[in-house]
Amino acid sequence: MELDVHDRITADPTPEDIVRAIDQRGDDPDWFINLSDDDGYVEAELERAGRFRLAYHSGKARFDAAETVDAAALKTIFLAYLNGNDGWRANRNWLRKASPAKAAEAAGEPPVWAIAAVVASLALIFVIAEVLPESWLEQLPFAGTTFGGILLIGLPMVVMVGAMIINAVLKVRRAKxxxxxxxxxxxxxxxxxxxxxxxxxxxxxxxxxxxxxxxxxxxxxxxxxxxxxxxxxxxxxxxxxxxxxxxxxxxxxxxxxxxxxxxxREAPKGAVKGCGLLLVVLALLAGGFYWAVTQGAEGLKASMPDADVPVMLFAALFGLAALLFVVAHRRYLARANAWPVTQGEIVSSVVEQRRSTENGRTRTTYLPVVEFAYTVAGNRLHSRQVKLGLEVSGSESFAQKIVDRYQAGTKVDVHYDPQDPSNAALENPTETKWILLGVALACFAIALYASRIFR
Known part of the structure; x- marks a missing residue:
């Protein structure tokens, strides 16, 4: 037998070594304990104060415990393993560790081929825009037109939605x-x-x-x-x-x-509904843009010969989309302010760094990562939304103030959507995203300028 406690190894450990290691573990989140022999091992990692993630290896496969254990149970299991008793395995639910590919599929991650298809569509945009000779581009449909440029920009989105649908269909057919x-x-x-x-x-x-x-x-x-x-x-x-x-x-x-x-075996209704809605939106956008740059553009050009029609149409449509988003957001906030409130508890609260590079310069922002738990209809749920629909970030001192306000263990009021209780936040914002309203007004101003009706 060999005992490994946070990279400190003890050969032929005694029961006292195991008990002492667990009692003196401290609060290091990277702390772990592993007891192994020639047939396999049992190990545990510290999840949070007083709770441990447990796993064992049978010599052929690894199994993870479905639920965490406390320090007392952990001692019992390790001492039993030390004495060659494996009865502790029958008292818990064990999940066999899946291969990376199966684990990714079970978590809903896209397959490799789907990712490759989206990347290829992005590469195609670069090839068409920068590599292909002009003589070749002239042979392509809608080459050099506004509609052709819009189609090219929207190609990755279309490929992504198509890959999602194909992947779901393949799964269902395979499972039949x-x-x-x-x-x-x-x-x-x-x-x-x-x-x-x-x-x-x-x-x-x-x-x-x-x-x-x-x-x-x-x-x-x-x-x-x-x-x-x-x-x-x-x-x-x-x-x-x-x-x-x-x-x-x-x-x-x-x-x-x-x-x-x-x-x-059937495709989840949420995925079907989401894909269907996205397809409808894409179809409406594509149809609207096609009409705008063909029939709509021709009609406007006939009545407004001096106008820069493509710029006017694009700016007006973009401004309309931004304005509709503002209206929808205000309605959403009005409903959110009437959401029910339940009591929750802060599970963890830390400041995380995010680095981004712009124009060769590295910029660092700080985000308060505040996780809280709450119970609705008997289900214990978790969320990390401090302000509903907003990502809170800024300077380190700003983030630290929020973390200090929501320290781990603090009881808090949680606002949750009664139609989808997983959507919850500690604070419901009441302010409208006026920046989008400004974008909409700017777009309308550009459209008005491009119309040249005042010249």
Missing amino acids: GWVQVQGRITLSKMAARRPPAGNEIGTLVNVPDVAYSFKVGGQDYRGTRVSLGDISGKYAEEAVARYPVGKMVTVFYDPADPETCVLE
Whole structure:
């Protein structure tokens, strides 16, 4: 046996060594403890004060505990492992560690081919704009026209939406050939998916933490995927309610690899609705721009021969979009100010740095990363929105003041959307984004200038 405590190794450890290491762990977030032998290991990492993430390796695969443990339970498990007793494994839900590719798919990350397609579309813009000879460009449809430029700029967005749809269709078609078997829900609760370690600045997403067990060929398997797509927010809460602990369920699994399994083979309704809405918006924008630069432009040119029609149309449409956004935002704020309030607690509160480079100069801003937890309808949810819809950043002293105001352990009032409780904030802003109103007015002024009606 070998005991590794935060890179301090002890050969042939005693029970006293294990107890002392756990009792004297301190508050270092990188602290870990590992007890290994020739057949595998058991290890734990400090998650927060008094709680630990637990895992073990059987010699063939790694398994992570579905829930954290406290110091007392951690001592019991490590002492049992030291004595060769593996009974502690049966008392907890264990999730077999997936391969990086499977883990990325389960988390809703796009496949490599989809990312490559979007990158290729961006490269195509550069090739058309900078590399292709003029004689070749003249052969392309809409070459040299305003509509052609708009199509080229919108190409990556179209490719991205198309890749999302194709990926969802491929998943559904592949899963149609899977085998089904009866299983049982062993874990069902909400969980928070945080940004990767070392990149705490990012979106925190509430997801369903659902686990189920089933047998194939007399062998036990465990799964954690509910749907073929990513489920978050209100759809996650619906999934937790749909699959309570102990419920018998139908599990669909790949006969070539039973660890690839899911409870729902159809595409998640949230993804279908989102893709459909995005397609409608893109189609309306494309149709509107096409009409504007063809029939609309010709009509305006006939009635306003001195006007710079492409500039006038683009500025007017952009200004209209900004104005509509301002109106929609004001309506959203009006509804948000009537949201219900529940009590929550600050889980963590730190200042993070963000560096950006502009014109060869590095600029550093500081963001207060304040995470809080709250409970709605029996679900424990997490969020990092200090001000609703706004990213709070500035100088280090500014960020530190917010962190000091929301220290870990502080009880706070949480405003949440009753239609989607995962959308919550500590403060509801009441001010309108007047800068967008200024952008809209500036665009209308440019459109008016390009019309030349006052010349």
